[in-house]
Amino acid sequence: MAAGGPASELIMFIVAVIIAGSVAGALAYVTTDIAHGMNDRGATLANQLRTDFAIINDPNNIPVSGTGPYNYTFYIKNIGKEPIPFTANAVQVFINGEIVPPSNLTFTDVSGKAITALNPYQVGIVNVTRGTKLTSGQYYTITVVLENGKKRSLVFKAP
Structure with a gap:
């Protein structure tokens, strides 16, 4: 019975690390996508400002x-x-x-x-x-x- 406690805590820790990694990966993807969109929009706006x-x-x-x-x-x-x-x-x-x-x-x-x-x-x-x-x-x-x-x-x- 004594070994069941640490094993379940270890499993919970591994699950928490996997979930945190997944959330971090998703946030990194969204942030990168937003940054690329802003870069593209900025380039388009700069081109329009140079053209008049x-x-x-x-x-x-x-x-x-x-x-x-x-x-x-x-x-x-x-x-x-x-x-x-x-x-x-x-x-x-x-x-x-x-x-x-x-x-x-x-x-x-x-x-x-x-x-x-x-x-x-x-x-x-x-x-x-x-x-x-x-x-x-x-x-x-x-x-x-x-x-x-x-x-x-x-x-x-x-x-």
Whole structure:
């Protein structure tokens, strides 16, 4: 009978150590998972902070050319620290919430040369081709969305 006491205490001690080890392992896994998530989110946020742009048109004087189709010119300036992909596949344009098809968008620099990226502090041109003219004197909203989700809007008066 005397040997039963220490044996049961030893078994209880081993069970307690196993349970404590399991809990510690689970906590270590959860902590590591949270740390990786925070690291990924921080990298994404840092990238978004380095990427920024502005639509720099005069909202009362939007350049338009053509008599059908009509080409509206919008100036985009990269005010971030990273180059921005500047193609119809990477940039979406909306006018009053309606997406402009990529085939109706042209991306150039200010001298008219086609470009695929907008470098920091560089100004680029987005030409939006429409089959119908925007109603003169009416207000419209253009929204430009980059591939990382950053977007800017401009309310403008149609010429």
